[in-house]
Amino acid sequence: MMSMKGTSTMAKAAAIFSIVFLSLLVAGKSQLFSRTMSRQELGLKKEKLSHLHFYFHDTLSGRNPTAIRVAEAPTTNSSATLFGAVVVIDDPLTLKPEPSSKQVGRAQGIYASAAKEEIALFMAYSFVFTEGKYNGSTLSVSGRNPVPSAVREMAIVGGSGLFRFARGYAQARTHWLNFTTGDAIVEYDLYVSHY
Known part of the structure; x- marks a missing residue:
């Protein structure tokens, strides 16, 4: 017959074994979190460079604005730069600068006035x-x-669909601006590396 001390020692050993075994199982599963892949596994072929050109219509005024201020600081309206204003956009993208031109997409997201001096x-x-x-x-x-700069450059940081793994830059040029309403038409040239 086994003594109480022997039973206690075996129970401790079994508990330690269980903890170690479970730790190994958890560690083994965590290896599934990431893995190295080849481009071929995702069907990626040769990388190419594309140039896209269109016009962005940012309308803050009227009955159907495509850009709406959703937040501001207490001092935004007294600031010469509207510092602190946050605007949500769903702006049409067209082939030509005329609003009636063929629409090729939308610009959706946010912009914020982020400078106090300009x-x-x-x-x-x-x-x-x-x-x-x-x-x-x-x-x-x-x-x-x-x-106010004639040409502004911003980073293309990613994409989806045919633009998966995209990177590049966008150049923006103001085509037209109404200083009273803030409405603008902006010409965009995008240079995009993608597969």
């Missing part, structure tokens, strides 16, 4: 394409937009 926006938005071979694909843009 008019500069921080922009985080996606171009959602609705036409041609890129229909259903998106490009995500993030960066600083110093509005």
